[in-house]
Amino acid sequence: MKRVYVNEEWCLGCRLCEYWCVFSASGEKHFPFAFDGGAKPPAGIQVEERGSVHFAVNCRHCEDPLCLKGCISGALSRDGYGAIRVDKTKCVGCHTCIALCPYGCIVSGGDNMPIKKCQLCAGKDYTPQCVSHCPNNAIVFEEDEDL
Amino acid sequence: MKYVIIGNGVASIGAIEGIRKNDKKGSITVIGEEKYPCYGRPLISYYLEGMTSLDKMDYRPSQFYKDNGVKLVLGVKAEKIDAVSGKVLAGGKEYPYDKLLIATGSSPVIPPTPGYDKVKRKFTFIRLDDALAIEKAVDKTSRVLVIGAGLTGLKAAEGLYGRVGSITVVDMADRVLPAVTDAESSAIVRSHLESKGIAFCLSDHVERFDDGFAVLASGKTIAFDVLVTSVGVRPNTELATSVGCATERMTESGRPFRGIVVDRDQYTGVDGIYAAGDCTLSYDLTLGNTRPLAIQPNAYMQGEAAGAAMSGARAERREYLPVNSGGLLGLRMITAGAYDGEPITVKREGIFRRFFIRERKLRGFIQIGDYSRVGILTEMIRKGTSVDSVDFASLTESPDLAALGDEYVRSVLGRKEKEK
Numbered sequence: 001m002k003r004v005y006v007n008e009e010w011c012l013g014c015r016l017c018e019y020w021c022v023f024s025a026s027g028e029k030h031f032p033f034a035f036d037g038g039a040k041p042p043a044g045i046q047v048e049e050r051g052s053v054h055f056a057v058n059c060r061h062c063e064d065p066l067c068l069k070g071c072i073s074g075a076l077s078r079d080g081y082g083a084i085r086v087d088k089t090k091c092v093g094c095h096t097c098i099a100l101c102p103y104g105c106i107v108s109g110g111d112n113m114p115i116k117k118c119q120l121c122a123g124k125d126y127t128p129q130c131v132s133h134c135p136n137n138a139i140v141f142e143e144d145e146d147l
Numbered sequence: 148m149k150y151v152i153i154g155n156g157v158a159s160i161g162a163i164e165g166i167r168k169n170d171k172k173g174s175i176t177v178i179g180e181e182k183y184p185c186y187g188r189p190l191i192s193y194y195l196e197g198m199t200s201l202d203k204m205d206y207r208p209s210q211f212y213k214d215n216g217v218k219l220v221l222g223v224k225a226e227k228i229d230a231v232s233g234k235v236l237a238g239g240k241e242y243p244y245d246k247l248l249i250a251t252g253s254s255p256v257i258p259p260t261p262g263y264d265k266v267k268r269k270f271t272f273i274r275l276d277d278a279l280a281i282e283k284a285v286d287k288t289s290r291v292l293v294i295g296a297g298l299t300g301l302k303a304a305e306g307l308y309g310r311v312g313s314i315t316v317v318d319m320a321d322r323v324l325p326a327v328t329d330a331e332s333s334a335i336v337r338s339h340l341e342s343k344g345i346a347f348c349l350s351d352h353v354e355r356f357d358d359g360f361a362v363l364a365s366g367k368t369i370a371f372d373v374l375v376t377s378v379g380v381r382p383n384t385e386l387a388t389s390v391g392c393a394t395e396r397m398t399e400s401g402r403p404f405r406g407i408v409v410d411r412d413q414y415t416g417v418d419g420i421y422a423a424g425d426c427t428l429s430y431d432l433t434l435g436n437t438r439p440l441a442i443q444p445n446a447y448m449q450g451e452a453a454g455a456a457m458s459g460a461r462a463e464r465r466e467y468l469p470v471n472s473g474g475l476l477g478l479r480m481i482t483a484g485a486y487d488g489e490p491i492t493v494k495r496e497g498i499f500r501r502f503f504i505r506e507r508k509l510r511g512f513i514q515i516g517d518y519s520r521v522g523i524l525t526e527m528i529r530k531g532t533s534v535d536s537v538d539f540a541s542l543t544e545s546p547d548l549a550a551l552g553d554e555y556v557r558s559v560l561g562r563k564e565k566e567k
Contacts, residue, residue, distance in 0.1 A: 005560065006556075006560040006561055048548060053549070055549075055560065057548055060559065066522075069161070069444060069448055071187075072188075072443050073193075073204070073206070074205065074207055092190065092193040094189065095518075097522075098472065099471070099481045099525055100522050102526035102529075103548060103559060104546055104548070107519070108479075108519070111474070112474075142562065
């Protein structure tokens with residue numbers, strides 16, 4: 001399956017990916033509307049910084065997804081594309097997935113709210129908006145050649 | 148190939164999915180005592196709290212069993228296993244198997260207490276039917292007495308909080324959540340719940356129930372309308388014992404742990420018979436012993452491993468450890484691993500984090516308040532990563548992958564090198 005990969009030497013640390021992620025997940029038509037309600041990154045992608053090095057981290061959609069296997073409600077599932085998706089009507093916000101994700105890629109949606117995670121922009125024809133709007137090709141969306 | 152699974156919890160779902168990865172054709176029959184398709188058991192407190200509803204609790208979509216060619220036999224208790232001819236007897240019918248999975252779960256323990264039988268509205272808290280019955284039995288004026296201040300008891304209290312008049316929790320231990328906290332973090336949880344109006348009687352137990360009262364060992368009496376007992380569970384091992392599976396393991400302290408003994412493929416050692424989930428014992432990678440590790444993620448993964456082995460494959464190698472995530476009336480907490488190492492503590496307003504280091508490895512942690520990206524630390528425990536090979540100080544403040552080093556980051560996030 002295609003995944004988002006990182007070229008960390010090219011990441012500027014601009015965090016545009018974080019904002020495009022929130023916008024994409026919001027379902028809003030206009031960019032600023034996504035943030036009207038006080039929504040803030042991170043959601044499905046987050047930029048890490050250490051000294052002069054930056055890179056963006058998002059869900060690996062693991063072959064062996066501990067989040068999905070540990071989910072208490074069955075809200076997490078793998079869709080036909082291979083993306084690990086969350087059913088927001090089923091998630092009770094227990095955060096077992098946050099306790100289990102080895103890469104820290106699942107974000108709390110707040111108390112009693114469903115979690116937030118990368119769904120590979122399934123609602124945007126699987127065109128990850130973080131990648132489309134990265135100004136420096138620091139993240140790319142490519143086929144995993146191991147598969 | 149004929150597969151029969153006794154039990155319809157998440158271990159059973161794991162097994163079905165594990166089997167179907169390798170064997171699309173074999174017949175699968177699931178015999179479940181409860182009348183519902185599989186639901187996540189921990190959801191019952193969220194149900195009482197109003198955070199989920201019956202139509203959203205199915206663990207898999209409604210067509211799951213059909214899509215996987217599973218015959219569901221629900222509302223029927225498996226009574227007997229004939230291991231010689233390979234048959235399960237349930238509800239007067241015989242179900243022949245080539246491979247059998249015992250995933251019978253556990254049952255609540257009821258401490259023998261004089262007067263218990265006469266208590267009218269009494270419940271345990273493990274099944275959906277328990278939650279549905281409790282829901283009917285309470286109203287806004289009910290005085291609820293919960294026996295047991297473990298995760299189940301406190302989640303029951305949380306679920307009931309908005310529905311009842313008052314809640315009192317009694318436990319023999321001197322603190323709440325004794326299995327997943329240390330003294331200081333336990334005190335934080337307790338004072339949070341007390342601030343919400345939940346009363347605790349700790350280091351105490353019910354000596355007898357009298358007409359509408361519980362008389363405690365300390366002499367205190369508590370008037371109550373509804374009783375919820377959640378002092379712990381006992382693995383359902385009777386069927387396994389009857390066919391010769393080992394269902395007890397002696398510990399160093401001489402106290403036996405009950406539960407079906409299995410190998411890494413969840414095989415019991417009895418021909419064709421596997422076991423998974425809360426009825427089994429697991430090897431706890433942090434404490435290095437075999438003990439009950441009855442948490443839902445383990446149940447699924449054990450079921451999956453069993454399903455793989457039953458269908459002739461081998462599952463991912465698993466490391467089991469205790470991991471618990473539990474919100475309690477607005478207090479958020481995630482804990483993992485063992486607490487027998489040297490503690491490192493980070494405290495700030497609304498945040499308590501304690502990490503336990505032993506032999507320079509992270510053994511376990513308790514995090515209350517913000518626990519963003521804490522799974523990075525769970526993975527360190529799982530892998531036995533040395534704290535000296537990472538920027539551990541920064542991990543205690545704000546876990547990120549960068550603290551684990553460039554090489555790790557590239558291996559996780561980068562594409563595998565094409566050229567060279």
